[in-house]
Amino acid sequence: MLSELPLFPVGASTIAPQVDALYLFMVGLALFFSVLIAGLIVYFAIRYRRRAPDEIGVAATGGLILETAWSVIPLVIVLFIFVWGAAVFFAMARPPADTLTIYVVGKQWMWKFQHAAGQQEINELHVPVGRPVKILMTSQDVIHDLFVPAFRVKADVLPGRYTTLWFEATRTGQYRLFCAEYCGTKHSGMTGWVYVMEPHEYQAWLAGGVTGSLASSGEKLFQDLACNTCHLPDTQGRGPMLHNLFGSTVLLATGEKVVADESYLRESILTPRARLTAGFEPLMPTFQGLVSEEDVLQLVEYIKTLKK
Amino acid sequence: MKDYLNATYGLKSWLLTRDHKRIALLYLASVTLFFFVGGAFAVMVRLELATPPADLMQPETYNKMFTMHGVAMVFFFLIPAIPAVLGNWLIPVMIGARDLAFPKLNLASWYIFMLGGLFTLWAMVTGGVDTGWTFYTPYSSAFSNTHVVTAALGIFIAGFASILTGLNFIVTIHRMRAPGMTWFRLPLFVWSHYATSLIMVLGTPVIAITILLVAAERAFGLGLFDPARGGDPVLFQHLFWFYSHPAVYIMVLPAMGVVSELVAAFSRKPVFGYAFVAFASLAIAVIGFLVWGHHMFVSSQSVYAAMIFSVLSFLVAVPSAVKVFNWTATLYRGSISYDTPMLYAFGFIGLFTIGGLTGLFLATLGIDVHVTDTYFIVAHFHYIMFGGTIMGYLGGLHYWWPKMTGRLYPEGWAKLGALTIFLGFNLTFFPQFVLGYLGMPRRYAAYPEEFQVLNVMSSAGATILGAGYLIPMIYFIWSLRYGRIAGPNPWGAVGLEWTTPSPPPTDNFEKTPIVTQPAYAYHLLERA
Numbered sequence A: 001m002l003s004e005l006p007l008f009p010v011g012a013s014t015i016a017p018q019v020d021a022l023y024l025f026m027v028g029l030a031l032f033f034s035v036l037i038a039g040l041i042v043y044f045a046i047r048y049r050r051r052a053p054d055e056i057g058v059a060a061t062g063g064l065i066l067e068t069a070w071s072v073i074p075l076v077i078v079l080f081i082f083v084w085g086a087a088v089f090f091a092m093a094r095p096p097a098d099t100l101t102i103y104v105v106g107k108q109w110m111w112k113f114q115h116a117a118g119q120q121e122i123n124e125l126h127v128p129v130g131r132p133v134k135i136l137m138t139s140q141d142v143i144h145d146l147f148v149p150a151f152r153v154k155a156d157v158l159p160g161r162y163t164t165l166w167f168e169a170t171r172t173g174q175y176r177l178f179c180a181e182y183c184g185t186k187h188s189g190m191t192g193w194v195y196v197m198e199p200h201e202y203q204a205w206l207a208g209g210v211t212g213s214l215a216s217s218g219e220k221l222f223q224d225l226a227c228n229t230c231h232l233p234d235t236q237g238r239g240p241m242l243h244n245l246f247g248s249t250v251l252l253a254t255g256e257k258v259v260a261d262e263s264y265l266r267e268s269i270l271t272p273r274a275r276l277t278a279g280f281e282p283l284m285p286t287f288q289g290l291v292s293e294e295d296v297l298q299l300v301e302y303i304k305t306l307k308k
Numbered sequence B: 001m002k003d004y005l006n007a008t009y010g011l012k013s014w015l016l017t018r019d020h021k022r023i024a025l026l027y028l029a030s031v032t033l034f035f036f037v038g039g040a041f042a043v044m045v046r047l048e049l050a051t052p053p054a055d056l057m058q059p060e061t062y063n064k065m066f067t068m069h070g071v072a073m074v075f076f077f078l079i080p081a082i083p084a085v086l087g088n089w090l091i092p093v094m095i096g097a098r099d100l101a102f103p104k105l106n107l108a109s110w111y112i113f114m115l116g117g118l119f120t121l122w123a124m125v126t127g128g129v130d131t132g133w134t135f136y137t138p139y140s141s142a143f144s145n146t147h148v149v150t151a152a153l154g155i156f157i158a159g160f161a162s163i164l165t166g167l168n169f170i171v172t173i174h175r176m177r178a179p180g181m182t183w184f185r186l187p188l189f190v191w192s193h194y195a196t197s198l199i200m201v202l203g204t205p206v207i208a209i210t211i212l213l214v215a216a217e218r219a220f221g222l223g224l225f226d227p228a229r230g231g232d233p234v235l236f237q238h239l240f241w242f243y244s245h246p247a248v249y250i251m252v253l254p255a256m257g258v259v260s261e262l263v264a265a266f267s268r269k270p271v272f273g274y275a276f277v278a279f280a281s282l283a284i285a286v287i288g289f290l291v292w293g294h295h296m297f298v299s300s301q302s303v304y305a306a307m308i309f310s311v312l313s314f315l316v317a318v319p320s321a322v323k324v325f326n327w328t329a330t331l332y333r334g335s336i337s338y339d340t341p342m343l344y345a346f347g348f349i350g351l352f353t354i355g356g357l358t359g360l361f362l363a364t365l366g367i368d369v370h371v372t373d374t375y376f377i378v379a380h381f382h383y384i385m386f387g388g389t390i391m392g393y394l395g396g397l398h399y400w401w402p403k404m405t406g407r408l409y410p411e412g413w414a415k416l417g418a419l420t421i422f423l424g425f426n427l428t429f430f431p432q433f434v435l436g437y438l439g440m441p442r443r444y445a446a447y448p449e450e451f452q453v454l455n456v457m458s459s460a461g462a463t464i465l466g467a468g469y470l471i472p473m474i475y476f477i478w479s480l481r482y483g484r485i486a487g488p489n490p491w492g493a494v495g496l497e498w499t500t501p502s503p504p505p506t507d508n509f510e511k512t513p514i515v516t517q518p519a520y521a522y523h524l525l526e527r528a
């Protein structure tokens, strides 16, 4: 019977014990104050019950010390929780430097994951244990939200931009993944499984039945879309050279500087004039509507591999 | 003797009345209707969730059920319930006035509310709407093919009723107080309504504009929220929660006002820390405007913005905690009776405490990420809105029912009803906290089997809860005819409303009262 009444979720990521510790502390705190208030109410209600129909309560005055105490003590407690909660949140928001990046496009009503090696999967995600994994996410239509309860992580998947989520799985196994942001009719069907595997199993899985890596698909697109006519491997092209671009700082025509991350690359493909690189004419056409989000991810992955 | 109920007869005398007490009763009938409409949708939701697959209805139907449950309950019951019914009826009486400052505007606000309600009901009967009560874009503005604009227009229109009511209360409280009724002699019910009115007047226009923007994107294809048209989907969330978080306080502050009255009356002593409780209402209203981003910790908000919204959300918890401590301290050395309104007040304090404490979980960044958009949220806000607002509303309705109708309700049945509602509520919503931490997302028509036991508990609780509501519904109606005559002051309470006959005359008082005492001056009674 107890196996049918789960009370606490399994934890299978490095962040999970941190969230659980904070949560259990809060449960304890909530229990303490609930019992305190409920206990006082019951005690007072019995102790000071009305004994005669015309009895009147004794007015109490001058509670300045009490008022100060029960304002300041909760204030100190909540500020303590704030700091603790923010620390855990920081750990969730900042992935370590060396992560395995996996891409996902959410659409009504499925998850399409793409691995750099070329594997694509729908509503299933295979990841290695013991390695930080960063999911770079976007949506093709409405807002979705990738949620893996066992990892205690969740992030909205937005149309028109990239968001990220990272985790490091600590236990092999099979864990549920959900869409947590209401996205229409089959929202509750937008679910699947995360498979956490031993690294060597993951490598074997990656190698199974793949035609080409994500970057090689991107390279093909790069030629099909004739990107390579302007973006040359040297500085002679009509467009900026893309080698070593990823992660570098770009000077814009406006004088601003931006770091060329995935979001910047995506924006520059879809709306190139929004943030024009300094020294270049606004010649590049927009690819908005011409390429799908999956195509853009392939192009981004290809550009990331361009190194000199 | 003529009182406000039998001063004139006929439908016209009600539909064209300018008496705030009659308008309050018109509102009572309207919000009761919407409560049962919203409740019927909730029944459908809980029935579907009794089993894991979406078997009772199609997912699209289920999505409409929870949407319409939320829309009906939030915009047409929880927001108007206490201010428009109890506030409308009581504020003039409590401050010794003959009516609100603008009686015709008051009637107009009821008509506007009904017009808005009809739009939304029309959207519901002609096919419904499936966006969730939060209307998130771009789903609502570019994808849903249900009656979004009609339903949202209803909310837009009803918003003006809210603004006008708030305005009316503010002016009334400033200008219509009886001689000697200084600000610090006002009952705390009036203070809490003053704070609520500020939110209504300042916040509601923002949701009105937001709804218009969604309608503009839907109807004319303007690119506001849909990125495919160059819009920003998250902008909508900022605008929506800028109103809808403070709206939580529109729902809860009036209930806190009610509880202050109940705790004082049934302990027969002044509310402990009167000034702190009064200012806590204002503090909540003001800080409540600065915390909206806590709904968006996982919406790609910057880490630093999230931290600011988190710390401000913690701050708003402090005045709420202060109120809870003050109510509890009021009981100390009181003369406590267990009449039904007091049972509701106890229920309120207990449930609101749980709701507030679980709110702290959600303000905590590291926990919110895991539990947001799960049943933990659903449980939390039902503890606040139901455990808070509805317990306060029912407590207030029982307390002032004899004043409003001149009749007493049957005490035994009322206690049974209060107990049934309390138990049913906890059985319905407590398991949802557990479900939420386990990771069950909200708004799911179908769910994994491991969540079934907890869902069955919740659905069973909802059945008890549903039955619990019918009990007061029946005996209130019964009491109109068969209830014992109440007399002017059945509780032995102080406050201007208890100095006039039950039910009061149309002008509330035979002659304008002159106030010489602070609120809740039970200790001065003894000497008399």
Ligand SMILES: [Cu+2]
Binding pocket: A143, A144, A145, A179, A180, A181, A182, A183, A184, A186, A187, A188, A190
């Ligand atoms: Cu979804």
Ligand SMILES: [Cu+2]
Binding pocket: B244, B245, B248, B291, B292, B294, B295
């Ligand atoms: Cu909020």
